[in-house]
Amino acid sequence: MITKGDLVIQALKMSGIVDSLTAPDPQEIEDSLFQLEIMAQAWESKGLNTGYKIADDITSADPGDDSGVTGPDTLAFVSNLAFAIAPIMGRAVNPIISATAKESYANLFSTLPPTYKQNPMQPSGAGDRGCCYGYHNTFMPTDEEMIDVINSTPIEEITI
Numbered sequence: 001m002i003t004k005g006d007l008v009i010q011a012l013k014m015s016g017i018v019d020s021l022t023a024p025d026p027q028e029i030e031d032s033l034f035q036l037e038i039m040a041q042a043w044e045s046k047g048l049n050t051g052y053k054i055a056d057d058i059t060s061a062d063p064g065d066d067s068g069v070t071g072p073d074t075l076a077f078v079s080n081l082a083f084a085i086a087p088i089m090g091r092a093v094n095p096i097i098s099a100t101a102k103e104s105y106a107n108l109f110s111t112l113p114p115t116y117k118q119n120p121m122q123p124s125g126a127g128d129r130g131c132c133y134g135y136h137n138t139f140m141p142t143d144e145e146m147i148d149v150i151n152s153t154p155i156e157e158i159t160i
Helices: 004-014 026-045 069-087 095-106
Strands: none
Touching: 004 026, 004 069, 026 095, 069 095
């Protein structure tokens, strides 16, 4: 489970506001959580469903709450939050963070369908492969007269 506080701490580290030796102060966490909630609401209003659980009251979001973000989307949240909070905290935005934020945000809109591995116990293809081995292709029309509702030949007269 990735909490909202985890996303905030990683964004603060990415933007250089805190490091592994210094802890963020409560005001930095509160400001960053507010920016995180605003960012998630903006993405949701654009039709982007990331699974993020937006707080009922964005001004009092809890850092211990589950964010709902899964592994692949984490970089998009962290890098875009770092991009958003750096100027607020008086830091210049690193061009690498800017590029990462842009690319990871674009990846959230990826249109590639998921790939599935074929079950080896299940046949693949259309199943009519007889034509490849010299057999008659039953899906192709023949010159023989077809029996249908219009052709009312009695069943006794049909030869096979």
